[in-house]
Amino acid sequence: MFLKIEAGLSVLALVLALTVPNLGSRWFEAIERSFGKLAKRRGLSVLVVGLTALALRAAFLPILPIPQPLIQDEFAYLLGADTFAHGRMTNPTPAMWRHFESLYILMRPTYNSKYPPAQSLFLAAGQVLMGHPFWGVWLSVGLMCAAITWMLQAWVGEGWALLGGFLAIVRIGAFSYWANSYWGGAVAALGGALALGALPRVKQGQRIRNAVLIGLGLAILANSRPYEGLVFSLPIGVALLAWMLSKERLPFSLSLRQVVLPLCVVLGLAAAWMAYYNWRVTGDPLKLPYQEYQAQYDPTPYFLWQSEKPLPKYRHPEMKEWEVNIDLRGFRSLQEGMGLAINETRKAILLWLFYVGPFFSVLLITAFVTLPYGFSWGSISQPTRFLILLLGVSLSGIGLEVFFYPQYAAPMTCLYFAILLLVARHLHEGRTRGKPQGVFLVRCLPVVTVVLFLLRVSVASLDMRGSAGETPWFAHSKTESTVGRKVLLSKLLQRTGLQLVLVRYSPGLYNLDLHKAGEWPPWGIWEWVYNSANIDSQKVIWAHDMGPAENEELIRYYKDRRVWLLYADDQPPKLVPYSEAEDAQAQASTRKGP
Secondary structure (H helix, E strand, C coil): CHHHHHHHHHHHHHHHHHHCCCCCHHHHHHHHHHHHHHHHCHHHHHHHHHHHHHHHHHHCCCCCCCCCCCCHHHHHHHHHHHHHHCCCCCECCCCCHHHCCCCCEECCCCEEECCCCHHHHHHHHHHHHHCCCHHHHHHHHHHHHHHHHHHHHHHCCHHHHHHHHHHHHHHHHCCCCCCCCCCCCHHHHHHHHHHHHHHHHHHHCCCHHHHHHHHHHHHHHHCCCHHHHHHHHHHHHHHHHHHHHCCCCCCHHHHHHHHHHHHHHHHHHHHHHHHHHHHHHHCCCCCCHHHHHHHHHCCCCCECCCCCCCCCCCCCHHHHHHHHHHHHHHHHHCCCCCHHHHHHHHHHHHHHHHHHHHHHHHHHHHHHHCCCCCCCHHHCCHHHHHHHHHHHHHHHHHHCECCCCHHHHHHHHHHHHHHHHHHHHHHHCCCCCCCCHHHHHHHHHHHHHHHHHHHHHHHHHCCCCCCCCCCCCCCCCCCCCCCHHHHHHHHHHHCCCCEEEEEECCCCCCCHHHCCCCCCCCCCCCCCCCCCCCHHHCCEEEEECCCHHHHHHHHHHCCCCEEEEEECCCCCCEEEEHHHCHHHHHHHHHHHCC
């Protein structure tokens, strides 16, 4: 729905630009002067953007409540957060760990999330400081918007940077899934903005803090999106090294003291911490939890040049079905016919939806069409050429991955805003063959963005769901009673005493061939078995149904708990006392004998 509305507004703006390009000029100029005064106060601009992002999301809590985790990745990040919140790097393997295995969770050699720790650290900060992991998401989004503004000040100018910061708030900081789930995105975007924003400042000034900020940004990237962060960081490192070897460099001693040494200290500390974390989780300082999980559970390669591994031995059929019928099947499809082309096209569409959209596309096309005769690569300024090359390298890195979601490209978030704002600046400066059409289109950019934002607020306040084709700019997790796990957990928490839920799935839950169009279960109710860092202390424990014999072992271990059997795939899911289940009764009869 919103994608169509944005497309319609883009066409309208283009028509108005061609027919009445001077419409509202005085009003726009007055607003630009007011924003220009704030933009000149660079530090205040960064602070205002960050606080606005935080205040806006907090103000929307009545219509966008604190989200419930819905998908496997979110539960994995929350496990890592709960672990950090309890002051631990990882957790010992639970006594009955076979019943608690789940997607994206390590059980051996320790019990923890497979994912890099940066997102979980932010969630843990929210849990410890404000009582809920969501506030870590909230904080990361505010810092991301502020950092993007700070980065843009160095690359596109202070006035355009302020506009970019507010665009980041409206397009990402309020309604996107980055701000309304625990899946991540904002943390890696924060790291990318710090690293790229500090690069020109290191060249321009002689402050140690800029080298420290580059190091901090790279450390955040390494602990949030390691591969994409590395690809994004390499051109930055090359550019920094090239500057240090150029004629414009600082004296060697000064360069060593103010750039190399601070950067090496920060990166050294980050590497030492990562090695220690890996050692605590996997037993090997050079082995990421991600790699350990892949070795135990996941035969699907993450890069196009790799080969699939033999299937491991799964203890739960639903985990095998996910790995084989979703991930591995997706990888195998790349080897068939047009599979690779389709996958790369899908990546391009997701990137376009999340980071560009219809109106930015109009600006890009207009800028291209109005380029002056004889324009060449050499006509582009050196900083802009670097940004374009950085974008190309980063996109090439993404092209080599098997899977893709918009948060994979999060390190490049500030880069997209920078390039789009450079295009807008080109049009606004009137270099469109002396005509004001480009200026009007640029002035429509915040107008269209605000209109879409207000529409999204209206839809959210009416508790309406967007159409299936709505752009991920505004997608958010559903948090109300439609989520089965949330409702059931709430009811169980109200009961007296401790509870143990054995979850039973129907065969073929993840078999695409068994699902007709429109009947596949939605995200978030596929997997129920996720627990906190301290499983034994939970009031409600979730475990896999593994058959009467192994269930009996688990029930004896948790003898003080009331035991339930959940038929997870019934509509609605059905919860019955385990003693009333047919196989439990049969097991009891066997124990009694004839």
